[in-house]
Amino acid sequence: MSMICLDDFEAYTECFLPSAVWDFYAGGADDCESRDRNLLAFKRIRLRPRVLRDVSAVDMRTTIQGTEISFPVGIAPTGISSMACPDGEVCIAKAADAMKTCYIASTYATCSLEDIVAVSSGCCWFQLYVFKRREVTERLVQRVKSLGYKALVVTVDVPYIGKRRKDMLNDFKIPAHLKLKNFEIFKKDKDRNDNLPLCNDVLDPAVTWSDIQWLRSLTDLPIILKGILTKEDAELAVRHGVQGIIVSNHGGRQLDGVSATIEVLPEIVEAVRSCVEVYVDGGIRRGTDVLKALALGAKCVFIGRPVIWGLTYKENKCLEYSLSTLQMIGKFYG
Numbered sequence: 071m072s073m074i075c076l077d078d079f080e081a082y083t084e085c086f087l088p089s090a091v092w093d094f095y096a097g098g099a100d101d102c103e104s105r106d107r108n109l110l111a112f113k114r115i116r117l118r119p120r121v122l123r124d125v126s127a128v129d130m131r132t133t134i135q136g137t138e139i140s141f142p143v144g145i146a147p148t149g150i151s152s153m154a155c156p157d158g159e160v161c162i163a164k165a166a167d168a169m170k171t172c173y174i175a176s177t178y179a180t181c182s183l184e185d186i187v188a189v190s191s192g193c194c195w196f197q198l199y200v201f202k203r204r205e206v207t208e209r210l211v212q213r214v215k216s217l218g219y220k221a222l223v224v225t226v227d228v229p230y231i232g233k234r235r236k237d238m239l240n241d242f243k244i245p246a247h248l249k250l251k252n253f254e255i256f257k258k259d260k261d262r263n264d265n266l267p268l269c270n271d272v273l274d275p276a277v278t279w280s281d282i283q284w285l286r287s288l289t290d291l292p293i294i295l296k297g298i299l300t301k302e303d304a305e306l307a308v309r310h311g312v313q314g315i316i317v318s319n320h321g322g323r324q325l326d327g328v329s330a331t332i333e334v335l336p337e338i339v340e341a342v343r344s345c346v347e348v349y350v351d352g353g354i355r356r357g358t359d360v361l362k363a364l365a366l367g368a369k370c371v372f373i374g375r376p377v378i379w380g381l382t383y384k385e386n387k388c389l390e391y392s393l394s395t396l397q398m399i400g401k402f403y404g
């Protein structure tokens with residue numbers, strides 16, 4: 071199979087992963103309208119190329135939150151990445167480091183935040199959820215700060231977990247051999263639940279803007295809000311002193327029926343670009359998508375699912391480990 075574009079990696083992954091795992095990674099909420107719209111909206115935007123410019127040497131470096139990255143594409147947080155490849159998040163962090171770009175490690179990683187940052191010499195950010203038990207969040211923030219993460223990315227679009235029908239049908243659970251490593255310190259704690267991401271009980275649906283102030287009081291790291299989709303909320307974010315915004319609809323996994331992120335990017339850029347850096351994720355699958363996002367004002371883009379497809383492909387190429395992982399996952403899903 072020739073691997074030419076990201077769609078090829080996606081097709082490969084669909085064939086290769088157990089279907090419940092594929093459904094978890096690929097899925098969106100409800101009718102998957104917003105997930106699909108993210109992709110379609112890029113196709114509707116036309117380029118207006120200028121010619122006879124010297125493009126023999128192209129410098130794609132940029133900075134995000136003051137750190138230089140080699141090109142304006144970072145890696146979005148994806149929980150439970152080790153179903154695609156053992157040590158999933160550590161592998162992603164190594165890849166990001168090799169490419170000199172940014173990786174946002176998920177709260178729901180299957181590798182510990184200590185192990186992830188240990189392989190990163192550059193730009194590693196941490197994605198945070200706010201839990202009902204605030205001390206759990208507070209302890210995560212303290213660990214992040216002491217370990218050398220460069221920014222805190224607070225995901226603000228998950229008051230409740232999106233209704234992902236396929237996961238419900240599959241009764242999706244984290245395979246028994248994997249753990250949410252960031253919660254191991256809560257071993258004897260009732261917050262240690264290996265299926266935390268699928269469980270609304272622990273996330274706090276009562277989070278408001280005042281909690282952003284609370285988080286600010288816990289850390290002097292840059293705070294970036296992920297999941298902003300309107301200029302009104304972008305303006306509120308600025309007023310609450312954040313340093314960045316990721317225009318995101320969680321890859322269409324949360325509230326279905328919202329706009330594609332690239333559709334709302336311009337209004338947000340216009341409202342706040344002079345105050346904070348604006349990034350975007352959702353449906354970015356080719357260089358021209360990146361170009362469109364930058365042309366519409368994003369400082370950098372982030373990609374989610376394609377990294378999982380890449381991990382799966384890499385893993386199959388390194389057969390020595392993948393067979394045992396698949397057997398374990400296979401046993402779990404029958």
Ligand SMILES: Cc1cc2nc3c(=O)[nH]c(=O)nc-3n(C[C@H](O)[C@H](O)[C@H](O)COP(=O)(O)O)c2cc1C
Nearest residue numbers: 095146147148149176225320321352353373374375
């Ligand atoms: C399998 C999967 C797990 C995800 N886990 C998280 C997460 O733990 N935290 C978070 O803020 N976003 C999470 N996201 C959303 C991504 O960070 C990102 O917003 C989205 O994937 C971007 O869209 P794309 O997949 O089309 O590139 C997840 C997305 C996927 C596909």
